[in-house]
Amino acid sequence: MFDKILIANRGEIALRVIRACREMGIQSVAVHSTADSDAMHVRMADESVCIGPPSSTQSYLSIPAIISACEITGAQAIHPGYGFLSENANFVQIVQDHDLTFIGPTADHIRTMGDKITAKDTMKALGVPCVPGSDGGVASLEEAEKIGKDIGYPVIIKATAGGGGKGMKVAQTAKDMKTAFQTARAEGKSNFGNDEVYIEKYLTTPRHIEIQVFGDGKGKAVHLGERDCSLQRRHQKVFEEAPGPSITAEERARIGKVCADAVAKINYIGAGTIEFLYENGEFYFIEMNTRLQVERPVTEAIFGVDLVREQIRVAEGLPMSFGQDDLTINGHAIEVRINAEKLPNFSPCPGKITQFHAPGGLGVRMDSALYDGYSIPPYYDSLIGKLIVHGRDRPEALARLARALGELIVDGVDTTVPLFHALLQEPAVLSGDYNIHWLEHWLDENLQA
Numbered sequence: 355m356f357d358k359i360l361i362a363n364r365g366e367i368a369l370r371v372i373r374a375c376r377e378m379g380i381q382s383v384a385v386h387s388t389a390d391s392d393a394m395h396v397r398m399a400d401e402s403v404c405i406g407p408p409s410s411t412q413s414y415l416s417i418p419a420i421i422s423a424c425e426i427t428g429a430q431a432i433h434p435g436y437g438f439l440s441e442n443a444n445f446v447q448i449v450q451d452h453d454l455t456f457i458g459p460t461a462d463h464i465r466t467m468g469d470k471i472t473a474k475d476t477m478k479a480l481g482v483p484c485v486p487g488s489d490g491g492v493a494s495l496e497e498a499e500k501i502g503k504d505i506g507y508p509v510i511i512k513a514t515a516g517g518g519g520k521g522m523k524v525a526q527t528a529k530d531m532k533t534a535f536q537t538a539r540a541e542g543k544s545n546f547g548n549d550e551v552y553i554e555k556y557l558t559t560p561r562h563i564e565i566q567v568f569g570d571g572k573g574k575a576v577h578l579g580e581r582d583c584s585l586q587r588r589h590q591k592v593f594e595e596a597p598g599p600s601i602t603a604e605e606r607a608r609i610g611k612v613c614a615d616a617v618a619k620i621n622y623i624g625a626g627t628i629e630f631l632y633e634n635g636e637f638y639f640i641e642m643n644t645r646l647q648v649e650r651p652v653t654e655a656i657f658g659v660d661l662v663r664e665q666i667r668v669a670e671g672l673p674m675s676f677g678q679d680d681l682t683i684n685g686h687a688i689e690v691r692i693n694a695e696k697l698p699n700f701s702p703c704p705g706k707i708t709q710f711h712a713p714g715g716l717g718v719r720m721d722s723a724l725y726d727g728y729s730i731p732p733y734y735d736s737l738i739g740k741l742i743v744h745g746r747d748r749p750e751a752l753a754r755l756a757r758a759l760g761e762l763i764v765d766g767v768d769t770t771v772p773l774f775h776a777l778l779q780e781p782a783v784l785s786g787d788y789n790i791h792w793l794e795h796w797l798d799e800n801l802q803a
Contacts, residue, residue, distance in 0.1 A: 355380075355670060356380050356430050356431050356455070356666065356669075356670060357380065357381060357428075357430065358380065358381040358382070358383060358400075358427065358428055358429045358430060358431075359371070359375055359380055359381070359382055359383070359429060359430070359431045359432070359433055359457070359666070360382075360383040360385065360420070360423060360424050360427065360429035360431070360432050360433070361382060361383065361384055361385070361395070361399070361432075361433050361435065362385060362414065362420050362432050362433065362434050362435065362438065362439055363395075363414065363433075363434060363435030363436075363437070363438055363440075364386065364387075364390055364393060364395055364414060364723075364734065365393075365395065365723045365734070365735075365737065366721045366722050366723050366737070366739065366740060367435035367436055367437075367646070367648075368384060368395035368399075368435060368723070369394060369395050369398060369721070369723050370435075370662060370721060371433045371435060371662055372384070372395060372398050372399050374660060374662040374663045374666065375666070377663070378663060378666060380666070381400045381401070382398075382399040382400050382401075383399060383400065383401045383402070383403065383423065383424075383427045383429045384396045384398075384399035384401070384402040384403075385402070385403050385404075385405045385413075385414070385419075385420060385423050386402060386403075386404055386405065386413070387404070387405065387406055387407060387408050387409075387410070387412075387413035387414065387733070388404060388406070388407050388408060388413075389407075389408035389731040389733055390731065391404065392728070392729075393723060393728075394723040394724075394725060394728070395723060401427055403423040403426060403427060405419035405420060405422075405423055406419050408731065408733045409733065410438065410733065410734060414438045414439075415438055415439060417439070417444075417445055417448055420432065420439070421448065421449070421452055421454075424452070424454055425452075429454075430454060430455060431454060431455035431456070431457055431666075431669060432449055432454060432455070432456055432457065433457040433458075433662075433665070433666070434456070434457070434458060434645065435645075435646065436645050436646050436647065436648055437735065440458065440645040440646070441464050441467075441468055441643070441644055441645055442464070443461040443462075443464040443465040443468065444461075446458070446459075446460065446461040446464060447461045455669050455670075456669070457624070457665050457666055457669040458623075458624050458625075458644065458645060458665070458669075459622060459623055459624050459626065459644045459645075460571075460623065463620065463622055463623075463644055464644045467626075467641070467642040467643075467644050468515075468644075469514060469515070470512065470514050470515075470516070470552065470641060471490050471491055471514050471550075471552050473641055473642055474487075474552075474639065475490070476620075477616065477628075477639045477642070478639075480615075480616035480619055480620070481612060481615070481616065482612055482613065482616050482628065482639050483612075483630075483636065483637050483638060483639060484638060484639045485554040485555055485557070485631065485638040485639065485640070486505050486554070486555045487501070487505060487509075487552060487553050487554035487555060488501050488552045488553040488554075490552065491514060491550040491551065491552055492511075492535075492551055492552060492553055495531070495532060495535055495536075498511070498531055498535045498553060499528065499531055501553050502525060502528060502531050502553065503528065505553075505555050506555070507525065507526060507527050507528065507556075508524055508525060508526045508527075508555075508556040508558070509524070509525050509531075509553050509554065509555060509556050510522060510523070510524050510525075510553070510554050510555075510556040511523045511524075511525065511534050511535050511538040511551050511552075511553055512538065512551060512552055512553075512554065513538055513539070513541060513542025513545070513546060513548065513549070513550070513551055514542065514548060514550040514551060514552060515542060515546035515547070515548040515550070516541075516542055516545070516546060519588050519589030519590065520541055520542075520545045520546075521538050521541040521542040521545060521546065521551070522538065522589070523535075523537050523538040523541075524556050525556075535551065538551045539551055557631050557633045557638070558633075558791075559633060559789045559791070560584075560631035560632055560633040560638075560789060560790055561582060561584040561598070561600060561631070561632045561633070561788075561789050561790065562582070562583045562584045562586065562591075562629065562630075562631065562632075562790050563580050563581070563582055563583075563584075563598055563601065563629075563630045563631075563632040563637065564580060564581050564583060564627045564628065564629040564630065564647070565577055565579070565580050565609060565610055565613045565627065565628045565630070566578040566579065566580075566581065566625070566626075566627055566647075566650070566653045566661075567613050567614055567617045567622070567625075567626045567627070567628060568624065568625055568626070568661070568664060568674065569617045569618060569621070569622035569623050569624065569626070569668075570623065570668050570673060570674050571621055571622070571623030571624070571668060572621065573618055573619075573621055574618060574673075574674065574677075575614045575615075575617045575618035575622060576614055576674070576676070576677065576678045576681060577610035577611070577613050577614040577678070578653050578657050578659070578681055579596060579597055579606055579610060579653065579656070579657070579681075579683055580596065580597060580598050580601055580606060580609070580610070581594050581595065581596045581597075581598065581647075581649055581652055581653060582594070582595050582596070582597075582598035582599060582600070582601070582786075583649060584788055584789055584790045584792065585777070585783070585788060585792065585793045586790055586793060586794075587700070587793055587794065587797065588794075591648070591649060591691065592690065592691050592770070592773070592793065593688070593689070593690050593691075593774070593777065593783075593793075594649035594652055594688070594689045594691075595652060595686065595687065595688045595689070595748075595751070595786075596652040596653050596655075596656050596686070596687050597656065597683055597686065598632075599748060599785075599786025599787075600632070600786065601632075605635070605637075609630070609637050613628045614678065616628075623668055623669070624665050624668055624669065625645070625646050625647075625650070625661050625664070625665055626642060626643065626644050626645075627642065627643045627647050628642050629641050629642070629643065631790075646661065646662065646665070648691065648737070648740070649689050649691075649740075651687070651689055651719060651721060651740065651742040652687035652688065652689045652742060653687075655685075655687035655719070655742060655744040656683050656684055656685055656686065656687050656744070657681050657682075657683065657684070658684060659676060659681075664676075685744055685745055685746045685747060685750075685751070686744070686745055686746075686747055686748045686750070686751040687742060687743065687744040687745075687751060688742070688743050688751045688752065688755050689740050689741065689742045689743075690740070690741050690755065690759075690774045691737060691740055691770075692722075692737070692738055692739045692740065692741060692762075692764070692769055692770055692771060692774075693736040693737055693738060693769065693770045694730050694736045694738045694767045694768065694769055695736050695768065695769070695770050696768040697768070697770065697772060697773060697801060698797075698801035700770070702732065702736045703730075703736070703767045703768040703769075704729075704730040704731060704732040704736075704767070705729065705730060705766055705767040706727070706728070706729045706730075706766050706767075707724055707725070707726060707727065707728045707729070707730065707764065707765070707766045707767065708726070708727075708765045708766035709726060709763055709764075709765035709766065710724045710725060710726050710728075710763065710764055710765070711761070711762065711763035712739075712762065713741065713757075713758035713759070713760075713761035713762050714761070715754075715757070715758070715761075716754075717743055717744040717745055717751075717754050718741075718742075718743055718744075718754065718758045719741075719742040719743075719744075720739060720740070720741055720742075720762075721739065721740040721742065722738060722739030722740070723738075723739075724738055724739060724764065730767060738764070738767075738769065739764075741755070741758055741759065741762065743755045743758055748786065752778065752784060755774075755778065756775075756778050759771060759774055759775060759778075773801075776800065777796075780796070
């Protein structure tokens with residue numbers, strides 16, 4: 355059993371890991387930049403170590419500083435949270451080389467899934483359905499034009515090393531291919547140092563469905579159903595729910611089994627998410643995230659499991675505390691991501707919180723590191739909290755969400771809360787009849803700057 359775990363992260367996810375450690379009787383170590391010295395995760399952890407100045411490259415992304423903090427405190431394992439170093443295979447390797455345990459997948463699995471082309475080839479070989487497209491990287495415009503003609507327009511050109519919506523360009527017709535191809539390459543090069551791109555069929559009205567998987571690293575794995583994360587802005591999710599309003603029990607069982615079998619075959623360890631586009635009853639693999647997801651609480655709510663606790667257990671070499679037969683869906687859960695951003699432009703809005711009150715009551719959970727008087731620093735992601743509600747069914751969860759949003763008080767900075775009040779008035783959101791383009795269109799019509 356680990357005696358002490360270091361959390362290489364900040365904000366709500368760092369708190370979440372500290373809470374799991376505390377329940378398991380494990381000591382926690384928080385690391386922080388100078389800008390975060392009064393942050394809640396620093397206050398709540400058993401120990402804290404300052405690892406550098408505000409810039410994340412010099413603090414939360416500084417591998418030598420994090421390893422040193424482990425050595426100073428005697429921490430035996432590192433939990434990466436999400437973002438920062440959570441999917442950095444090089445970091446995982448260094449952690450292992452220092453005889454420390456990384457709470458997450460192996461460096462090889464992170465490496466394989468981090469490269470979109472290798473990930474697709476691997477998943478295809480494991481029997482996971484994929485979007486029609488190029489077999490690997492596309493080197494020339496001529497080749498791109500030929501693929502576009504073969505699979506039919508519209509197509510999307512994606513940077514192999516891309517993420518967060520960067521390096522993705524749609525070509526609606528053959529005329530658009532040249533500009534889209536060159537732009538995607540240029541963005542890939544400038545953002546990720548790699549200009550390799552691949553091409554996929556662009557689905558016009560898909561939903562974003564992701565399957566939560568969990569493996570013990572010894573050939574056993576389960577799936578924990580799906581989440582629908584179709585309400586997105588610029589490829590960033592804002593509203594997530596489980597189970598998906600459009601997925602049948604048969605479809606869930608089918609795609610869930612395919613995913614669980616795939617990760618079992620490769621001896622995957624810990625939490626992972628396999629993301630799909632779903633259209634007309636078909637699933638098409640997009641990518642796999644080899645970490646804990648931001649929206650994981652909705653899955654925890656409907657299955658009654660603690661995925662962080664489970665991550666720590668399997669990293670220690672213990673068996674999973676549940677099998678597939680133990681996992682049954684109970685009710686419906688929704689999460690909204692609350693950001694310190696000013697509408698309508700969604701511009702970051704750091705500053706001092708003058709008043710904060712978290713909603714409560716049955717089926718309400720607020721994951722946030724805010725407190726009265728806290729100053730949100732301008733250096734990091736603008737996510738300040740996640741409101742998660744759980745109800746017996748979808749209408750109850752929606753009613754509970756509206757009620758909880760009405761109780762939430764965040765004064766001193768602008769937030770995206772008004773957006774959710776507005777979305778809960780929309781028939782398409784209330785009925786669950788939306789796709790990945792719906793929110794962008796809605797924002798264009800309703801939130802004009």
